[in-house]
Amino acid sequence: MSYYTSLTGLKNAQTELNVVAHNIANAETNGFKKSTAAFADIVSASVITDPALTVGIGSRVSKINQEFSLGPIAQTGSGLDLAIDGEGFFTVKSQTSGQTEYTRNGAFGLDGEGYIKSAQGARLQAFPVTSGVADTTSLQDVHVPQTNAAGSFFAGVTVDGTGQVIATYADGTSEVAGKVALANFVAPTGLKQLGSSSWQATGKSGSPLYGEPGSNLFGKLNSGSLERSNVDIAEELVNMISAQRYFQANAKAIDTATQISQTVINLRT
Structure with missing residues (x-):
């Protein structure tokens, strides 16, 4: 069972690495919001199981959270x-x-x-x-007419702090095309x-x-x-190192379980 327990850890570490890689890849994407992976444990128990004998059988991805904090x-x-x-x-x-x-x-x-x-x-x-x-x-839809009622041609468009879309025309007049x-x-x-x-x-x-x-x-x-993106590169690099160590630890657990199994087989032979 230890093989499958560690296998869930390997899969979760891979998921976390994928999330971190996606964040880093979009560090320069305007309006991008980073994500984080959340995990939960899996146990083997039933209504008649003694709580003192509940066995853990790995972990799973419970959610990939989006973080909508304001970017720079x-x-x-x-x-x-x-x-x-x-x-x-x-x-x-x-x-x-x-x-x-x-x-x-x-x-x-x-x-x-x-x-x-x-x-x-x-x-x-x-x-x-x-x-x-x-x-x-x-x-x-925000639509800016190419000419105003007087027939003057469009000159430019601006948006103020309250969201008003203001179109200006060659004759010096302006019109509000809507509010964002x-x-x-x-x-x-x-x-x-x-x-x-x-x-x-x-x-x-x-x-x-x-x-x-x-x-x-x-x-x-x-x-x-x-x-800009709300991704913090330094934080993501730390998360990547942590996920890598997580992956290595689970791989080592599988290697240890393999060695123990081989030792038992050798005793029988």
């Missing part, structure tokens, strides 16, 4: 690079699947049709604004990872709660900045 914010100077200074996720809608996704990566750009989109082509969602008041009950919608969740660790620093809501995360940047528990927006 770096200035870029680009008006459509956005960072959330606090809680919340940007809401984007995929143009291929039609699904609503959530991200902390605020590297947005303007396409040829005037829509603000992510690097993956998903369109940023915002609250419609009427007479300066945002309607927080509905979402829409932030989403939050009761249990963000239950979000499903989609890759590209994006997540999707699940039953474990709960339904999204929408709000304006800077209101309630939602963070303010920093325009011209991006949130």
